[in-house]
Structure formats: C-alpha cells, structure tokens
Amino acid sequence: MDLSGLIHALDGIPVLGLVFQLAGYLVAVIPQNAPNIMQQATPLALAAICGVLCERSGVVNIGIEGTMLAAAFTAWVVGVAIQPAFGAPNPSDIFGITLPLLIALAAGVLVAMAISTLHAWLSISLRADQIISGTIINIAAAGLTGYLNQLISQNSPAGAGEFARFVPPVAWTNLPVIGWILAMLLNQGPISISVIVLVIGTQVWLFRSRWGLRTRAVGEHPRAAETVGIDVIRVRYRNVILGGVFAGLAGSYLSIEATNSFQQNMTAGRGFIALAAMIMGRWTPIGSFGAALLFATFLQLGQLINISPPSGELGSIMGAVPPQLFDALPYILTIVILAGVVGRSTPPAADGQPYEREAAT
C-alpha cells in the first residue's frame, strides 16, 4: 500500500509531523500484529460480556477476576488429572482438539458457573453487598488456586496440551485491505475464533430478544418489571450464571488455549480491565469488544515499542515514555470516561441494587 508513503511525506512538519509519524507507525505495526492483539483482547472481551450480562440485569460483578482465575486453574488441573487416562494424545486436525481438552474446557466453564451461582445467591437471595461478594470471590480464588497450585506444582505435572490455531488460507490473508482483519479473526484457536460470534450473538440477544428486553427491564427498573409479571429474581440468577459461562471461557482460554500452563495469579488484573472495557463499551457487547481491542492494542504497543521502536524523532520520544504508561492507559481512559470528560457512560439504573419483592405476605 502506498498509504504509508503518503504519510511519510508529511513527517517533517513540526508537531503535526509527529502525529503523522505515529499514524504511519500504527498503520505499519497493527496489521502485522493483529492476531496477537486479538489474543490479548479475547479474555478481555469474554470477561466484559460476563460483566454486561450481569450488570444489565442489575447485578454488579467485580468477582470476574476471581472467577476467571478459578476457571483457568480448573481447566488446567482437570487436564492434568485426566490426561493419563486417555493415553497418548491424538489431536484432531481441527483446532488440535482432544477429548481431555474438551473435558478440561467444560470443567473450567462449570466451575465459573458454580462461582457465579454463589455470587448470585449472596447478592440476589441474601441481598448482600455485591461489592463484598465480588471481593470474597477474588480473595478466595486467588487463595485457593495459589494454595493448590503450590501443592500440585511440587510434582511439576504436564497439562493436557492446548488448543491449536486455525490457519486460514494464504489467499484470504493476502487480500488487500481486509486480509489482515481476516488473519486477526481467523488465525486463532477455537475460543478466540468464537469471540466475534459470541459478541454479535449476545448483542442481538440483549437488544432483539424477549429475554434481552426482560434483562434490561430488570436492570433499569425492577419494580416496574415485576409489575408486568417478570420474575426479577429468576432473570437475575439466569443472567449471572450465564455470565459465568463467559468468564469461564475467558479463564480457560488463558490456561488451555493461550498457554499450556497455570501460573499463580495468571489473570493479572484482566477481570478488572474487562470491567473497564464494559464501561467504555457502554454496557453493550459490541462496544465492550471494541474497547477490549483498543486496550489490547495499548498492551501490545507497550511491548512493541521495546522490540521494534519507530525510527526518527517519534522513536526518541516513544523511547522516553515509560512502557508502564501503555499498561496504565486502559485504566486512565476509563477514569476519564467516568469523569464525563469525553463520552459519558451511564450504567443501568438499578445496577448494584438488591431487589426485594413487594411484601407478599
């Protein structure tokens, strides 16, 4: 493409030239690294969908981080446990799927659903403070997975392997303009490749289906929803537990697709970045996915600047910027958005409020 050449012609202009240099750098590196960015974005987007489903029904879930961590650990450890029973792995051609891997994934998702059920019980039935409930999940997950991992890793066991990435035909990825987007979306493992489907699916479901309408009604005005016959408690339970499926996929992705290992605290705050993506995406799946891609790009740029810094003036400026700034950008942006400086983002009206049925005694 001659676009970068055009941009480089403008590099010499003071200050504005820097902007063009930056644009040129981004145009050069982002398509190249698009599959990596998608991999960074996958757990963020899935966890953000979990947040959207919970909060749209009025339940705040800050325990996504812990839920993901528990799912990551479970998927890995179940793989370790059942692997010997299945003998030598015989990965299928599609995504390198083996039976142990599928069971491991199911286990990760089930554990996440169980934890979400606990969160639902505490915050919906007991009407406990939802922030406290989420905090308990985070502390418990970090503690239990750390504890068990210490014990298990003494034997340094081998996991059940990892899902393989699909390799799209070169003819597709070499297409002009959209080739890199196809590579980004398709050169992925099964969980990552399904993200785009899940994002669109939940978006349609939330805004075009009866259940979605009920979910939003319960999250905005539960009293009114109950008046028209919607079971508020039931809708909330279902949404929180369904959200657990997505948090479980996000966690399992980390330990059986992105890597084939579990490290202590391997979620490393992704559950909270996902909350940030959810806020930035204005509580919609598609918006959250966009925000997750943006945040993943920041994280990727933080690494790229060390590996292949841009040349010239821009390079010396970027070199002086501490790489941690890129890691902090998602959080700073979220605070700026929360502050209402740019693009105000308003949560569902009943978000975080326990619901008490009108006295039915």
Place this chain on the structure above:
Amino acid sequence: MSAPVPVAGARPRRSFAARTWSVLAVPLLVVILSLLLGAIVILASELLVARPACSTVTAGTPCGFDWMLWFTAYAALVQGAFGGSDAIIQTLVYTTPLVLGGLAVAFGFKAGLFNIGAQGQFLVGALGAVIVGVALAGAPAPVAIVAATIAGIVAGGLWGFIPGFLKAVSGAHEVVSTIMLNYVAVQLLAALVSGPLKVPKSPSPVTYDVGNAAFPIFLGDTGHIGIILAILAAGLVWWLLFRTTWGFEIRSVGASPDAARYAGMRPKLLTVATMTFSGALAGLAGTSVLLGVSHSMTSSFGTTVGFDSIAVALLARSNPLAVLPAALLFGSMRAGAGLMQINAGIPVELVDVLQATILLFLVASPVLRRLLRLRNVQAGIATAAPGQSLGAGTAP
C-alpha cells in the same frame, strides 16, 4: 418499610454479658467456622500430594495420610505468630498496616463509601514516603521522618481525593474509579522505581535507602514506631467519628444522604473529605511499611494489605476500635504463615482462603443466625449504605 420504630427505652435492658455476646457472637462463630473449614481444606489437599506409604520410607520423612496435619499446621501458625517475644513483635509489625488500612476502609464505610482503593492509596503513600525519604536521607532524623511521613499521608490522601472528587462532581462511582486507580498506582510505581527513582547502576529496579527517614525501632529488633502511630490513629478516628461534628455529619450522610441534605449538610463536600481522609490513612499504612520495614522500594513493592484491609474493616463492623483486634487476627495469620509452611508444608495461601471464608460466613451470617437459632445477636456485616446503586450516576 413499615417496621415499627423502636422507641428509646422500650427495649428491655440487657446485662453487660448479654450485650457483649450480642456483639461478639457472630464474629467469633465465623472465625471458628472458618478455621474448621480450613482444617477440612488442609486434610482434603493431602489427597493431592501423593506421599509414599509409611512402610516404605525411613522414619521421619512425611508419609501416608496424616490425620493431624491440620493441628500441626495451626500449631505452627500460632507458634509463628505468638511463640516468643520476637514473633509477637513481628506480628505487631504485620498488624500495623492492617490497622491503618482497616481504619481507612472503615472510615469510608461510615460515610457510605466503599473505598476498595486502599491498595492503590497504600502504594502511592509509600511512593510519597520513599521520594521524600530518599531526598532527606541525610537530614536530621526528626526532620526526615516527619517530612517523609507527611509526604506519604499527603500522597495517599491525593489518591483518595481523586475518586472522591469524581464522585462529587460527575457521580462516578467510587468502587469503579478506585479499582482503576489501584492499577494506575501499580504502573506508576513500576515506572518510577525502574525510571527516575532507580539506583543508577543497580541491576534490578530498586530505590536508594531512606536512611535517616527510617522509623526508629523501640521494641526488639523490628518493632518500629509505626505500631504506636497505628494505635493512635485508631483512637483519632474513633474520636473524629463519634465526638466531632464532622464525624456526626459523616455518619449521617452514610446512614441517609437525603436526610443529611435536608438537615443542611453537604454530602458532596463530605464525600470528597471522607475519601481524602480515608486515602490519607491508607497512605500512612504504606508509609509505615516503607519507613518501618522495607526502607527502600523495589518494583514489586506491594502486598495484599489493601484487600486485607477490606476484610479487617468488615470483620470490625467498621468500628474504629474493633479494627485493632480484627487487624491483629489477620496480622497474626500473615506473620505465622511462614512457619506453617516450613513446619507443616502448608502453603501460606491458606491464610487467603481463611480470610475469604471468614468474609463469606460474615456475609452469610443471616443464614447462620437462622440455622443456629441465635437471637439477640448483631448481624455480621454493617456497611453504612446497603444497596447503594451504582446507577446513581447523577447524584442530585
């Protein structure tokens, strides 16, 4: 909302013992239940570590299934925390930041604010203390200590002011903004410690020592004056909350923002002031660890103090004086965990599991009370403004 309003004097007077029981029953029960559950976790986890049968190994090596492992572990935990004066002093040192952090969170609760950002304020407070401490490392000790401590308090207060200000101005919920600020603090610390604050030729990112700004030791080898500061702070917060107009206003806003506004109080101003003061306390917690224990900062500085503080404040039911024993409980667990790992091979993470189960049982205490037919006891969790909506974005 039609519950009968209790009239003063209408309730029968209860004896001191009955009142003490009503306050302590749930916390005590919860801690005991958690320790029981912890014992079960220990026994269950033995199944994971396949040990050789006892007939096949020489005496002394761990073997078979040890039914008393939970006892060995808890005994080591207690011994590590309270066995001898050194251990006790070490426990106090571990407890100090938990007292200050617990006070920070409890103070926020009293105003109906959930300061989940104690972790970030703790880090930024320590950062403030190390910057001034290193700059004044050669200055006379009293000057250096006071200046570095104030810097830590101010830095933590600033980190608490931001979410308070955002909440007052744009209604941004403090839970979300403090979570974000926690991570900004982590990155800020890493950037400064591996950048401008780094000792130039050091292979790993570490700052200079704070020298004369270090807290003096007055107890044994490690007991620094931060311990006294923490106890004084508990008294100060109690006095502020229960003996000053400001404290009354804070508690009023926490109990009912609308009523407080009708009474002429200014909830927004109080929100900013409360978050700032809460941040300052958490900043002092960070300062106490930096000036009292580590004396310099690495890029991995930072502990679980911020989240432990939430547990402390909840267990203490946000009472500033009850924060002291609650912090001592968690502090002694942290202090004894090392010996538990050495003597019984139980990973220190068991403490986090215990902490989480304590919180879980506290939250579920209504169920406990029903199951155990406990009457006349106070509920486990008493946050000031239950069910405060995250959606209340545009506060009037």
